[in-house]
Amino acid sequence: MNKLVSLFTIMLLMPCAYSETVPAQLTVEEAVARALENHPAMQGAFLAVEEARGSAQQAGLPPNPELEVGVESWSVSGNRGDGLEFLAGVSQTLPLSGARRTARQAGLAGAEAAGLEAESLRRGIAAEVELLFFKTLAVQQRIIIAGEDFTRQETLAELTRQRFELGDIPEVDHMRASAELARSQAELQEIIRERDTLRAQLAHFCGMAMDAVPECTGEVAPAAEAIPDVASLEEGLRNSPRHQARLLRETQASGEADAVRRAAMPEPGLHVGLRRDTGEGSNAIDAGVRFGLPLFDRNQGARAAARARAQRIRAENEAALREETRRAIGLLNEARSALSTAEQLRGGVLTTQEDTREALEQALRLGGATLFEVLAEYRGISETKRSLLESETRARLALVELSALL
Numbered sequence: 121m122n123k124l125v126s127l128f129t130i131m132l133l134m135p136c137a138y139s140e141t142v143p144a145q146l147t148v149e150e151a152v153a154r155a156l157e158n159h160p161a162m163q164g165a166f167l168a169v170e171e172a173r174g175s176a177q178q179a180g181l182p183p184n185p186e187l188e189v190g191v192e193s194w195s196v197s198g199n200r201g202d203g204l205e206f207l208a209g210v211s212q213t214l215p216l217s218g219a220r221r222t223a224r225q226a227g228l229a230g231a232e233a234a235g236l237e238a239e240s241l242r243r244g245i246a247a248e249v250e251l252l253f254f255k256t257l258a259v260q261q262r263i264i265i266a267g268e269d270f271t272r273q274e275t276l277a278e279l280t281r282q283r284f285e286l287g288d289i290p291e292v293d294h295m296r297a298s299a300e301l302a303r304s305q306a307e308l309q310e311i312i313r314e315r316d317t318l319r320a321q322l323a324h325f326c327g328m329a330m331d332a333v334p335e336c337t338g339e340v341a342p343a344a345e346a347i348p349d350v351a352s353l354e355e356g357l358r359n360s361p362r363h364q365a366r367l368l369r370e371t372q373a374s375g376e377a378d379a380v381r382r383a384a385m386p387e388p389g390l391h392v393g394l395r396r397d398t399g400e401g402s403n404a405i406d407a408g409v410r411f412g413l414p415l416f417d418r419n420q421g422a423r424a425a426a427r428a429r430a431q432r433i434r435a436e437n438e439a440a441l442r443e444e445t446r447r448a449i450g451l452l453n454e455a456r457s458a459l460s461t462a463e464q465l466r467g468g469v470l471t472t473q474e475d476t477r478e479a480l481e482q483a484l485r486l487g488g489a490t491l492f493e494v495l496a497e498y499r500g501i502s503e504t505k506r507s508l509l510e511s512e513t514r515a516r517l518a519l520v521e522l523s524a525l526l
Contacts, residue, residue: 144334148253151336154326155249156242165238172234176227179379180220186211188393209393209406219382226375233368239361247524249325251517256318257336258513263315265505266308270301272498277301341462341512342519347455348526353448356526357441366437373433377426384419386412444525451522458515465508473501 156162192205215221277297284294323333348356357363393406477497483489 145337146253146334148250148336148338151253151322151326152246152249154328155245158327159245161241161245162238165234165241169231169234169238172227172231176224176231179227180224182215182220183213188391192395204398206396206398207393207406209391211389211391213387213389215387217382217385217387219379219385222375222382223379226372226379229368229375230372233365233372236361236365236368240365243361243524247520249322250520252318252322252325253336254338254340254513254516254520256315256322257338258340258509258516259311259315259318260336261340261509262311262506263308265502265509266304266311269499269502270304270308272495273297273301273304276495340509340516342455342459342516344459346519347452347459348522350449350452353452353522353526354445357444357448360526362525363437363441363444366433366440370430370433370437373426373430377423377430380419380422380426384414384423386414448522448525451518451525455515455518455522458511458518462508462511462515465504465511470501470504470508473497473504477501 188207188209188211190207192207277300280289280294280297283289284291319333320330322336323330326333389410391406391408391410395404395406396402397404477494480489480494480497484491484494
C-alpha cells in the first residue's frame with residue numbers, strides 16, 4: 121500500500137505538461153502583415169485618396185472657352201438684299217475671383233487627409249488583429265495551466281479510487297476527487313472551445329483556412345518601457361494620423377468656405393469675333409466684355425452653410441481629441457495597474473507559493489504533511505498563475521488599444 125501511495129505521489133509532483141501538436145508558429149507581426157495584405161477596407165481607403173485627388177484637380181481647372189459660329193441678316197421674305205453676315209467668335213470667362221484655385225487647395229488638403237485616414241485605418245486594423253492575437257496567445261497559456269490541473273486531478277482521482285477500493289479512505293474522498301476531476305475537465309474543454317473560436321476569428325482576419333492557423337507565439341506581458349508617460353501621450357495624440365487628418369479636414373472646410381465666398385464675385389467674360397458681310401464684301405471685328413450683376417444671388421445661403429460646416433468640424437475635432445485623451449488616460453492607467461499587479465504576483469505571491477510548495481513536498485516525504493495539503497498548494501499556485509496571466513493580458517490589450525490611438 122505504501123508503495124502505491126509513493127508511486128502516485130511521485131506522479132503527482134512531477135511537472136505536468138499539456139500541449140497539442142501544431143504545424144508551425146505565428147507571430148503577431150506575421151498576423152498583422154497577413155491581415156493588411158489584401159484587406160478590402162485598405163483598398164477602399166487608397167481609392168478614397170485617388171478620388172480626393174481627382175476632385176481637387178477638377179475643382180482647379182479653368183472654364184473652357186466657347187466657340188460661336190452663326191449667320192445674320194439671312195433674308196427669308198420681302199425685298200431685302202442677298203447680303204449675309206457670317207459670324208465666328210470665341211468667348212472666355214476670366215477666372216479672376218480665385219475660387220477655383222482656392223477650391224483646388226482645399227481639395228488637396230482633403231486628399232492629404234484621406235491619406236492620413238488610410239494610415240489611421242491601417243493602425244486600427246492592425247490593433248484589431250493584435251487584440252485577437254494576444255487573446256489567442258493568452259488562451260493558449262490558459263490551456264497549459266488548465267491541462268496541468270487536469271492531469272494532476274486525473275492522477276489524484278485514480279489514486280483515491282484505488283485507495284477507496286482498498287478501504288484506506290472513505291467514499292466521500294473518492295467522490296470529491298471524481299467531482300474535482302469532472303470540474304477540471306469541463307474547465308479545460310471550455311477554454312479549448314474559446315481558443316478554437318479565437319483562432320477561427322484570427323484565421324478570417326488573416327485570410328487563412330480555419331484549420332490551418334498555426335499556434336501563436338510571443339510574450340503576453342508587455343515591457344514596462346513600452347508604456348508611455350502622460351506628457352508623451354498628449355503629444356502623441358495631437359500628432360496621431362487620426363487627429364492630423366481631422367485638422368486637414370478642418371483646413372479643407374475652411375478652404376471650401378473661402379471658395380464659396382470667392383465664387384460669389386462676378387467673373388468677367390471676354391468675347392472676340394469676326395463678322396463677314398457678303399453683300400458689301402467687308403470684314404469687321406466684334407469684341408466685348410460681360411459682367412454678372414450680383415443683385416439677388418450672392419451665394420448667401422451657400423456661404424452661411426460653408427462657414428457653419430467649418431465651425432462644426434472644428435468643434436467636433438476638439439470634442440474628439442478630448443474624448444481620445446480621456447480614453448487614452450484610462451487605458452494608460454489600466455496598463456500600469458495591470459502590469460503592477462502582475463509584478464506583485466510574479467515577484468511576491470508566486471515566489472512565496474513556490475517556496476511553500478517545495479517545503480510541503482519535503483515535509484510530505486518525511487511524513488510531516490499530507491498529500492492533500494500539497495495538492496491544495498498546487499491549486500493555489502495555479503490560481504495565482506491564472507491571475508498573473510489575466511493581469512498580463514489586461515496590460516497588453518490596454519497597451520494595444522492605446523497604441524492604436526497614437
